[in-house]
Amino acid sequence: SSGINAEYGGYYLATSADDEVVKLWDLRKLKNFKTISLEDKYTVRGLTFDNSGHYLAVAGPDVRLYQISKQCDLVTTWASHTQDATDVRFGPNASYIASVSNDRTLKFYSAN
Numbered sequence: 001s002s003g004i005n006a007e008y009g010g011y012y013l014a015t016s017a018d019d020e021v022v023k024l025w026d027l028r029k030l031k032n033f034k035t036i037s038l039e040d041k042y043t044v045r046g047l048t049f050d051n052s053g054h055y056l057a058v059a060g061p062d063v064r065l066y067q068i069s070k071q072c073d074l075v076t077t078w079a080s081h082t083q084d085a086t087d088v089r090f091g092p093n094a095s096y097i098a099s100v101s102n103d104r105t106l107k108f109y110s111a112n
Helices: none
Strands: 004-005 012-016 021-026 031-037 045-050 055-059 065-066 073-078 085-092 096-101 104-109
Touching: 004 045, 012 045, 021 055, 045 085, 055 085, 055 096, 065 096
Parallel strands: none
Antiparallel strands: 004 012, 012 021, 021 031, 045 055, 055 065, 065 073, 085 096, 096 104
């Protein structure tokens, strides 16, 4: 599966493909500035930035939250779905994260 999402301010773009990586692009420089390597056979099903552009949520076998910086640190992982999460979205002001899954559930997570 593949995905693409632009950060709210329009400066960054996140992409994924079938190669177990998420690439972050600086659209001002038209350059890949960070590649997040995922585990073998990790399929990204959805990804999205929060409105500030400081956080990226990734949906797949689990739901992951990354802080976007020079290091792109993994903040937390949630593994509450029984099947792959298929999409993920931030609530207003990144107050929560919502994910949906092939297990036909909607889950909410505290982003704080």
